[in-house]
Amino acid sequence: xxxxxxxxxxxxxxxxxxxRRTTAAGVPAVGRAMRxxxxxxxxxxxxxxxxxxxxxxxxxxxxxxxxxxxxxxxxVAEFCENGAKAVAEEATxxxxxxxxxxxxxxxxxxxxxxxxxxxxxxxxxxxxxxxGAAHYEPVTWERALGIVARHLRELDDPDEAIFYTSGRTSNxxxxxxxxxxxxxxTNNLPDCSNMCHESSGTALLETIGIGKGTVTLDxxxxxxxxxxxxxxxGTNHPRxxxxxxxxKGNGARIVSINPLPxxxxxxxxNPQTVRGVVGTGTxxxxxxxGVRLGGDQALFQAVGHxxxxxxxxxxxxxxxxxxxxxxxxxxxxxxDWPTTVAATGLTEAEIRALADDVAAASRVVVCWxxxxxxxxxxxxxxxxxxxxxxxxxxxxxxxxGVCPVRGHSNVQGDRTMGIFERPAAGFLDSLDAEFxxxxxxxxxxxxxxxxxxxxxxxxxxxxxxxxxxxxxMSDSDVTESALETAELTCHVSTKLNRSHTVTGREALIxxxxxxxxxxxxxxxxxxxxxxxxxAMVHASRGRLAPASDTLLSEVAIVCELARRTLPESRVDWxxxxxxxxxxxxxxxxxxxxxDRFEERIAEPGGFQLPIPPRQRxxxxxxxxxxxxxxxxxxxxxxxxxxxxxxVRSHDQYNTTIYGxxxxxxxxxxxxxxxxxxxxxxxxxxxxxxxxxDIVSEWRGLDGEADLTERRAExxxxxxxxxxxxxAAAYFPETNVLVPLDSTARGSNxxxxxxxxxxxxxx
Ligand SMILES: Nc1nc2c(c(=O)[nH]1)N[C@H]1C(S)=C(S)[C@@H](COP(=O)(O)OP(=O)(O)OC[C@H]3O[C@@H](n4cnc5c(=O)[nH]c(N)nc54)[C@H](O)[C@@H]3O)O[C@H]1N2
Ligand SMILES: Nc1nc2c(c(=O)[nH]1)N[C@H]1C(S)=C(S)[C@@H](COP(=O)(O)OP(=O)(O)OC[C@H]3O[C@@H](n4cnc5c(=O)[nH]c(N)nc54)[C@H](O)[C@@H]3O)O[C@H]1N2
Ligand SMILES: [Mo]
Numbered sequence: 001x002x003x004x005x006x007x008x009x010x011x012x013x014x015x016x017x018x019x020r021r022t023t024a025a026g027v028p029a030v031g032r033a034m035r036x037x038x039x040x041x042x043x044x045x046x047x048x049x050x051x052x053x054x055x056x057x058x059x060x061x062x063x064x065x066x067x068x069x070x071x072x073x074x075x076v077a078e079f080c081e082n083g084a085k086a087v088a089e090e091a092t093x094x095x096x097x098x099x100x101x102x103x104x105x106x107x108x109x110x111x112x113x114x115x116x117x118x119x120x121x122x123x124x125x126x127x128x129x130x131x132g133a134a135h136y137e138p139v140t141w142e143r144a145l146g147i148v149a150r151h152l153r154e155l156d157d158p159d160e161a162i163f164y165t166s167g168r169t170s171n172x173x174x175x176x177x178x179x180x181x182x183x184x185x186t187n188n189l190p191d192c193s194n195m196c197h198e199s200s201g202t203a204l205l206e207t208i209g210i211g212k213g214t215v216t217l218d219x220x221x222x223x224x225x226x227x228x229x230x231x232x233x234g235t236n237h238p239r240x241x242x243x244x245x246x247x248k249g250n251g252a253r254i255v256s257i258n259p260l261p262x263x264x265x266x267x268x269x270n271p272q273t274v275r276g277v278v279g280t281g282t283x284x285x286x287x288x289x290g291v292r293l294g295g296d297q298a299l300f301q302a303v304g305h306x307x308x309x310x311x312x313x314x315x316x317x318x319x320x321x322x323x324x325x326x327x328x329x330x331x332x333x334x335x336d337w338p339t340t341v342a343a344t345g346l347t348e349a350e351i352r353a354l355a356d357d358v359a360a361a362s363r364v365v366v367c368w369x370x371x372x373x374x375x376x377x378x379x380x381x382x383x384x385x386x387x388x389x390x391x392x393x394x395x396x397x398x399x400x401g402v403c404p405v406r407g408h409s410n411v412q413g414d415r416t417m418g419i420f421e422r423p424a425a426g427f428l429d430s431l432d433a434e435f436x437x438x439x440x441x442x443x444x445x446x447x448x449x450x451x452x453x454x455x456x457x458x459x460x461x462x463x464x465x466x467x468x469x470x471x472x473m474s475d476s477d478v479t480e481s482a483l484e485t486a487e488l489t490c491h492v493s494t495k496l497n498r499s500h501t502v503t504g505r506e507a508l509i510x511x512x513x514x515x516x517x518x519x520x521x522x523x524x525x526x527x528x529x530x531x532x533x534x535a536m537v538h539a540s541r542g543r544l545a546p547a548s549d550t551l552l553s554e555v556a557i558v559c560e561l562a563r564r565t566l567p568e569s570r571v572d573w574x575x576x577x578x579x580x581x582x583x584x585x586x587x588x589x590x591x592x593x594x595d596r597f598e599e600r601i602a603e604p605g606g607f608q609l610p611i612p613p614r615q616r617x618x619x620x621x622x623x624x625x626x627x628x629x630x631x632x633x634x635x636x637x638x639x640x641x642x643x644x645x646x647v648r649s650h651d652q653y654n655t656t657i658y659g660x661x662x663x664x665x666x667x668x669x670x671x672x673x674x675x676x677x678x679x680x681x682x683x684x685x686x687x688x689x690x691x692x693d694i695v696s697e698w699r700g701l702d703g704e705a706d707l708t709e710r711r712a713e714x715x716x717x718x719x720x721x722x723x724x725x726x727a728a729a730y731f732p733e734t735n736v737l738v739p740l741d742s743t744a745r746g747s748n749x750x751x752x753x754x755x756x757x758x759x760x761x762x
Pocket of ligand 3: 192196
């Protein structure tokens with residue numbers, strides 16, 4: 001199997017590689033964002049839109065889930081370059097019309113790149129692909145929703161339908177969506193979290209009783225040590241750099257743990273301070289540990305050993321608030337240094353230096369993202385990071401705690417609202433009591449199992465609330481073939497993407513409002529709410545006129561679909577659609593922490609959901625947090641092979657490609673590049689600039705199966721200071737290399753950060 005470049009990328013003749021940047025942000029960054037915004041929106045709309053971004057009474061940035069400062073502490077321009085790009089992408093003046101679909105067959109759209117598809121603009125009209133048709137055709141809402149309802153009603157079993165969610169959906173839309181799906185009779189509610197922070201949720205729920213982070217912005221700015229592992233905030237959470245700069249100003253030490261020396265952590269120039277504009281910037285990381293891919297567990301186990309050895313343990317905390325310390329201490333009594341050095345690619349001295357930092361600190365925060373969660377042993381790695389925090393009592397103390405930095409702007413809120421294939425029994429009991437329904441108790445499918453269920457003929461309808469499932473998921477060819485077996489694929493979307501071109505026998509595109517747009521319903525203009533990465537819930541109000549008169553809100557689509565699919569339902573779907581306050585009323589009675597919901601979102605900045613570990617209440621093991629013991633694991637890589645991670649460039653939002661540059665890493669005008677350490681290139685007999693195929697080699701989860709290969713063609717080799725034995729290339733282009741069955745133990749998240757590959761010269 002090989003995956004060629006789409007039309008626009010062939011040859012990548014414009015691709016240039018220049019020196020990598022060591023500084024992130026600053027004035028040029030804002031300049032670039034403005035250029036893209038003005039291209040897509042024009043000057044007036046740009047100014048009007050960006051000034052409302054992340055302001056009280058404005059709309060929540062559809063970019064990342066990093067929290068906003070308290071209302072009084074916000075800048076006039078409380079956004080970053082990449083937030084501005086996310087807004088421009090949604091508020092663009094370009095439109096995809098029925099004429100566009102008449103002109104382009106589905107087959108021809110499939111030849112296009114993700115970048116080209118996204119650049120066509122906003123979807124305007126519901127579109128239908130009848131069985132056998134080569135083109136999408138315009139359809140009325142009435143008929144479109146009727147088609148979905150008919151397919152759902154004709155299923156032998158509700159478990160034959162699967163309802164995916166991406167993480168931009170508001171709390172209100174997510175709540176009615178999961179209610180509809182459960183009343184229909186299934187828990188098949190996979191979401192993007194399954195490919196993202198599922199490992200964090202799993203690891204934390206088992207050990208501290210809640211699958212979320214425990215810190216606030218104030219904790220970060222009052223920490224004295226911040227470890228940032230497996231995260232590239234300069235690109236993916238740029239506003240976090242302002243928080244880090246403030247933390248540093250207050251005396252924090254920052255350690256970056258990353259196979260790549262990412263620009264944002266090396267130096268940062270804040271565009272929102274005068275010093276940032278004229279000065280040379282703040283070096284953010286005091287220490288950079290260029291760990292090998294997947295070596296973090298070994299690193300944290302060694303640090304745990306060193307802390308115990310020197311008695312740097314908060315004995316009172318451990319005795320009063322934890323279980324399992326003896327077993328953990330016994331497992332960490334010694335350390336196998338040669339294995340630890342091989343696993344981490346670090347020297348013993350570097351590891352001892354990190355232990356010194358931790359031992360010297362009294363308030364430690366660990367932040368992490370995809371570099372930690374997308375490995376086979378991700379859950380164990382996160383629990384070993386937590387073990388180190390527990391040793392020092394760094395949970396439920398000001399300035400300390402765990403900080404899994406979320407991706408999509410409302411991915412955490414969607415989960416709180418019940419978008420989960422394995423819902424807690426208590427949540428379902430409340431839902432049943434509130435609505436007089438009987439929600440199913442059997443678990444549903446997650447993202448990986450969605451592909452298996454479709455592939456194996458166990459599912460027939462795939463419905464997506466946002467996202468771009470076929471590009472986001474691993475094993476692109478397998479995922480695409482699986483989707484094509486469906487009887488109906490249906491996408492609620494703002495923009496065109498590849499998932500619209502990989503259709504079931506029948507297919508629908510349902511265009512919807514974005515976060516920036518005004519949402520008028522019977523009771524008047526509506527607000528929605530979102531929850532950020534630190535469990536702050538607040539309102540978001542779009543102001544722009546909708547991209548087309550035909551758009552329906554996500555809430556309206558769900559309620560209208562529910563009404564047609566479940567005519568006997570006792571839920572007042574029309575009432576909920578007409579006035580979202582009624583949805584919030586239900587939420588306040590079903591979801592813990594949302595009492596007085598309506599009142600509290602009126603307060604500036606919103607409110608924080610309860611995080612019991614902040615009070616050292618852990619809802620596991622009789623109120624105590626749990627130390628866990630794991631064998632040391634790290635990804636094996638045979639000689640002559642490299643471990644490949646699949647990452648984001650600076651010009652993309654997941655599968656949405658804004659442009660072809662990766663500014664900080666020095667790549668311009670193309671995306672088919674693979675970063676490799678120059679010493680490895682020499683060993684492999686390759687040279688910088690050479691064109692290669694990347695071939696992944698998969699031998700089953702425990703090396704037990706016959707070798708299978710997957711190929712991504714025509715990538716340019718770029719010599720880059722990544723850890724030895726490691727490589728990096730962009731997703732979604734390289735998702736074709738990640739085997740479907742290669743997932744994290746316990747969370748089933750695709751192992752997008754450790755793929756064994758060889759590079760074949762072309
Ligand atoms: N502009 C922009 N913002 C975004 C997104 C976007 O695409 N564009 N996506 C959003 C989403 S959904 C998410 S989940 C987040 C993602 O945010 P990130 O997790 O920052 O995203 P990645 O590009 O996957 O970067 C992974 C980082 O981890 C490092 N890494 C990889 N493997 C390892 C490892 O084994 N150990 C260690 N220590 N480090 C490792 C990589 O070198 C890289 O720096 O960003 C969100 N924000
Ligand atoms: N190899 C590899 N694969 C990965 C990752 C990786 O690091 N490596 N990262 C994974 C991660 S962390 C994630 S979160 C997933 C992302 O997976 P998804 O969330 O499925 O993908 P996105 O690219 O964010 O989805 C973009 C589409 O969402 C639609 N959209 C945007 N805004 C809205 C809205 O407001 N409403 C609706 N209804 N639709 C909207 C647009 O049509 C757009 O084309 O990908 C995962 N896949
Ligand atoms: Mo994500």
